[in-house]
Amino acid sequence: MTDAEAKAALAELLAEYAERIDDDRLEDWLELFASECSYCVTPRENHDLGLPQPLILCENRAMLADRVVAYRNANIYNIHRDRHVVGLPLVRKGEDGAWSLAASFALYQTDSEGRTSLFVAGQYRAAAIFAAGRPLVRDMLVLLDTAAIPALLATPV
Amino acid sequence: MTDAEAKAALAELLAEYAERIDDDRLEDWLELFASECSYCVTPRENHDLGLPQPLILCENRAMLADRVVAYRNANIYNIHRDRHVVGLPLVRKGEDGAWSLAASFALYQTDSEGRTSLFVAGQYRAAAIFAAGRPLVRDMLVLLDTAAIPALLATPV
């Protein structure tokens, strides 16, 4: 695989990541993560200030899967549909065989009356690897510009 | 043409599709469709529920051309300018020589006072073909998350 092919595959990984959330295919979304992985959602301001407390932290895929199960069975939240618009990505080759990805996004939510509004804007910063030629998310850091989140953080960002 | 080249050309097709609408070059926008084509705009919720009634349905390019003529000459609507921001696409090779494209978008409208607001968010789901090496839209399905459209659907989405 050339670097150009790897970069294209990693941009697709990010598009797939967003599409599976938007289509409420969260179990399939889990499949995009490596078995050893992390998922962290934190306000950008906290991150910039070095404040350690995230909004969500899953330190392996089992924790992430738990979150999906909780969402499916236990959580109470505002009914909505998600729509991610992910901007032009920056994909860079790392030294340890992993790749880094950065991409800004806007996440819209549509309520049960069909009204759409901006939920949060932010940036994905991910480390990704290839396993058997397939790109996988190893570490996903979701920086939220929007610290004043207008509703519950129910579905993944 | 390699698959990588085809994918790049198809992402450009989608960018061109949006740019021609935004630049009010609707007659040029028609040129991006195959002669045998369809164009359908429908609320995402209706689509998910299998409800058949779309907001707009053009079953060939002549119907689509008619719509542009009506817009130019007959329709009365709110004056505005469009701006599409199309997110990272997913381009997949189909079995019948066609390609499938999926991409989320946000469509902003700016009124005559220069105020911009979100008009609709949604997803393009298209089948595209190559004719004489040039990518063309064969079937365009526009899913609108925003069912509560805040103004007339005058210009194409």
Next chain:
Amino acid sequence: MTDAEAKAALAELLAEYAERIDDDRLEDWLELFASECSYCVTPRENHDLGLPQPLILCENRAMLADRVVAYRNANIYNIHRDRHVVGLPLVRKGEDGAWSLAASFALYQTDSEGRTSLFVAGQYRAAAIFAAGRPLVRDMLVLLDTAAIPALLATPV
């Protein structure tokens, strides 16, 4: 460098352009411009009507650098963080060895209370060149759909 490689590098240039502004790395952002360059921000409507007065015009990199120095040391403005979401680009090869880039964007601002709102939507229209294999912005025209800008234009768009 093949055309496909050049196009990928130019899409990255645009992503990098946005990321460096969003990360408040404005001095690094300047490095993305050729030494002979221009930077112009103008309402789209004025541009379409051929009205010559832009909102911002820097006719070389020294003027652009001045603007960053003024922003760092002298300007008074609303505290905010920027977030650009840049849509699918169109990259075309020009006749003079330069490339043209066009991409729509939405620029969000988040205030010190963590509330995010759309600041402006618009389109980048750039001419870019390669110097020593590295892509650089030669001329950047930023068309703003949003003429009614809700706050000061402090950070670059």
